[in-house]
Amino acid sequence: MLDLAGKKILVVDDFPEMRSMMRKMAVAFRGQDIDDAKNGDEAVKALSKKKYDIVLCDYNLGDGKDGQQVLEEAKAKNHINYATIWMMITAENTVEMVMGAMEYQPDGYLTKPFTKTEFSSRLEKIQQKKADLEEIEKAISRKDLLAAITLCDQKLATNPKNLMEIMRTKADLCERLGDYTEALSIYEKVLSIRDIPWAALGVAKIRYENKDYMSAKELLQELIEKNSQLVEAYDWLAKTYEALGDTSEAQRVLTDAVTLSPKAILRQKQLAELAYKNKDLETAEASFKKVVKIGRTSCYKEASDYSGLAKVYLDKGSAIDALKVISNVRDEFKNAPEATLQAAVMEGSIYTKLGQPDQAEKAIEEASHIFQNLSGNVPTSVAMDLAKTCFAMGRKEQGEELVKYVVRNHHEDEDVLKQAQGLFNEMGMSDEGSALISSTRQEVVDINNKGVQLAKEGKLEESIEFFAKAATGMPENLVINLNAAQSLIMHMQKAGKNDRHLYQARQYLDRVRQISPTNEKYQKLIGFYKKIVAV
Amino acid sequence: MSKKQDKTRSLALTSLLASSVHDMKNSLNMLINTLDDVTEIIRPKDAESADRLTQMVYETKRMNNHLVQMLTLYKIGNEQYLLNVAEVDVADFLDDVVLPHRELLAQRGVAVDVNIEDGLTWYFDKNLVAGIVHNILNNAYKYTRDRIEIKAWIEDGWLRLTIADNGPGYPEDMLKPDAFLQTGISFDTGSTGLGLYFAHQVASLHSHNQREGHIRFENSGIDGGGKFILSLP
Structure with missing residues (x-):
């Protein structure tokens, strides 16, 4: 029989009657440590203060965040971990959630209504x-x-009983590691059994990743036709x-x-x-x-939402509106240097447009200063702006130096290189820019080869x-x-470990983890690193 | 009106209906659980009243099923329902679906047998098929004498799910293959045929290898009682 003694439980529902009902149910199974929250914000706050074992959360929470958004925020902020049980209470079949990111x-x-026994x-x-599935979840x-x-x-x-679910998990993991061949073979195996949407979507994703855009498009259109x-x-x-270059069709689909x-919000942001x-x-x-607007109550709120809107205003010729939007950034993201940097960058271009060079200079000085301090932690798009x-x-x-910095740090990233070229084109420096980009790239390639x-x-x-030395210049x-x-790892494998090398290796690995935690080479190196530590 | 406006309107209506249903379900949830609590208190003193309360729980659950089915049919009709076909452990699934009926049926002295091979899995939309089984059980609750038997097995690439009882059997009308097209037929007590229509729609939404799911009623149940047969490819 269900025993909730000693479990820390959080009940989230906007209806007081439902909250007290669920509390009573938990008590009926010896639950004692029960908190409740009446909306998404309260729930996130509670989750940030205490590690709960069980969360009973209504999907529908009125005007603010819904249950799914609370779950995403709690996961993104590490308020809950693999051990937390999250039971979503729904009024009806909510497939959108079942289909979302794993x-x-x-x-x-x-599903409501439910009795004590069903609960x-x-x-x-x-x-x-x-x-x-605990061991798998733990590893993930x-x-x-x-x-x-x-x-x-x-x-x-x-x-096992839940064969399909484990296959889906494995395919998802292979995808994250870039092992598309294995992921594809799993999806195809599933499809040979049953026409299951997530598997068909999986195949389309792999086609996309393999740059086989035309056949990805066909499959996705078919999938949407049916679902x-x-x-x-x-x-x-x-x-x-977008990859096919048809951005207006991409916009229509979005x-x-x-x-x-x-x-x-993320989809809305992409559309914007x-x-x-x-x-x-x-x-x-x-x-x-x-x-x-949605961002006000979301964990996905970013300064770039505001600077995006400001850019639109600026292009429409309403610099004053742009300035107003940007002043919000300084208010809403206090103590966040990266946000202030974005605000200062935008102010630089707004004041330039307004014909106030002094103010613009001041803003850009501030921006340069923050940029220096943040070295290595500035999003590419901000550096480009x-x-x-x-x-x-x-x-x-200074502009050229900045682009060089970006290229040096992302010399293999096609998207970034395209953006850099685009910027030069916009500034009427196409040829000069493309020469600068390729020489900078070559520089990095040479260094790496050496x-x-x-x-x-x-x-x-x-x-x-x-x-x-190279990593200091391009963190x-x-x-x-x-x-x-x-x-470092090769050296330790040969000559034995020492504290200094372990420390250095850890630092580089940590940087990689921040850039691309799922990189396959990284995963292998981490494996070797662990073996060395364990010796 | 443009097609796009149509779509936006219909989505807005769906979301309005969905939130109304959600609201009603909160009320139903309260009702069911309060009735449950009261029944527990009353039962030792007054078994007869307790039984009547249990009857009310049953009616409330029926209302709930109908609400969900109406909303689902609306969504299906407007192509706003995303069929969630997934691998389902059939025994586990039926455990969950039968559980809320057990107490009521036990009170009426009806025994429910579920005979499913361990580890049997099939592919279907759990929520939708659960709706069908709830309907049939609600119905069997009324008409069976004292037994209900649920079986499931796989046969030539179909999942067969049967629910048999030892009541008087289904009326003649329902034994026809196109019974679902008629309305107002003999589910007695003012039934509209909603459940039947729902079952038919849900079954035929499930297709695989050019085969479509279907339902059938027979009077080949226990001692000539009713038997419902759901076949899913």
Whole structure:
């Protein structure tokens, strides 16, 4: 029988009667430590203060956040972990949630109305399932994806009850690691049994990742034809159109998706950014406004929502409105240097437009100063905006330095390189810019090759030193950090470990984890690193 | 009106209906649980009243099922329902669905047997098929003498799910293959045929390899009682 003694329980519902009813049910099964929350914000607050074992959360919470948003925020902020049981209480079948991202799914659903007996039966089943998958979840939560895959394989070999779910988990993990061949074979195996939407979507995603855009498009269109409510398929179709260069079709698809899920802020944000790219300022303005509005109660609120809206206003010629929006950033993101940086960058271009060079200078000085202090922790888009403002203000040299910095740190990232070229084109410096980009790239490639060569020749100590220097200059560069860690690990594998090398390797690995936690080479290096530590 | 406006309007109406249903369900939830509590208190002193209260719980649950089915049918009709076909452990699934009926049936002296091979899995939308089984059980509650038997097995690529009773059997009208097209037929006590229509719609939404799910009624249950057969590809 269900026993809730000693469990920390949180009840979330906007109806006081429902809260007290659920509390009574928990008490009936010896629950004592029970808190409640009447809306999403209260729930997040409670979750941030105490580690709960069980969360009983109504999906529908009135005007603010819904249950799914609370769950996402709690996961994103690490308020809950693999051990927390999250039971979503729903009034009706809510498939949107079942279809959403795997990592943000509740452990189970309970449909209203329910009696005490149904409540306990469901919760018991969830507890069992959770215990069954605990090891896999644990590995995923410590980002040890390779270990998680091994655990999935072990489970699959026993022909378990929840075969499909474990296959889905494994496919998702393979995808995150970039092992598309394995992921595809799982999706195809599922599809050979049954035409299941998530598996078909999986195949489409892999086609996209393999840059096979035309066939991805066909499959996604077919999928939407059959399942007009499958919002995720719209997201991927929009991405596919964008990759094919048809940004207006991409915008149309995203508009449909947003109609289906008006509360989803990330999708709304994508639409806003895409419309801005398409120079559809009306849509961009409306969408950014919605993003800002939804963002007020969301964990996905970002300064870039405001600067996006400000850019739209600026392009529409209403610099005053832009300035107003930006002043909100300074209010709403206090003690967040990155947000202040964005505000200062925007102010630089706004004051330039307004013909107030003194104010613009002041803003850009502030921005440069913060940029220096934040070195290595500035999003690419912000660095690019800063560069753009510099060019617009005639600070050509500073602008070039900034673009070089971005290219150096992302020399293999096609999107970033495209953005850099786009910026130069906009400034009428196409040829000059493209030369600058390719020479900077080559610089990084040469440096990396030299370091790798040293390691190959067995000159590991030299290689370590060489990469250490390179990594100081480009702290965000994935390849450089990976190879820096690799040289250290190779050295320790040969000559034994020492504290200094362990510490250095850990630092590079940590940087990589921040850039791309699911990188396959990173996962392997972490494995070696652990072995060395354990010796 | 443009097609897009149509769509937006229909989505707005769906969300209005959904939130109204949600609201009503909160009330029903309160009602059911209060009745449950009161029944527990009354039973030792007054078994007869307790039984009548249990009857009320049953009616409340019926109302709930109808609400959900109406909303679901509306969504299906407007292509706003996303069919969630997934692998389902059939025994587990039926455990969950039968559980809320057990107490009521036990009070009426009806024994429910569920005979399903352990580990049997099939592919369907759990929520929708649960709606069908609830309907049939609600119905069987009224008409069976003292037994209900649920079976499920796989046969030539179909899942067969049967619910048999030892009541007087289904009326002649319902034994026809197109019974679901008629309305107002003999579910007695003012039934509208909603449940039947729902069951038919849900079954046929499930398709695989060019085969469509279907339902059938027979009077080949226990001692010539009613038997409902759901077949899902």
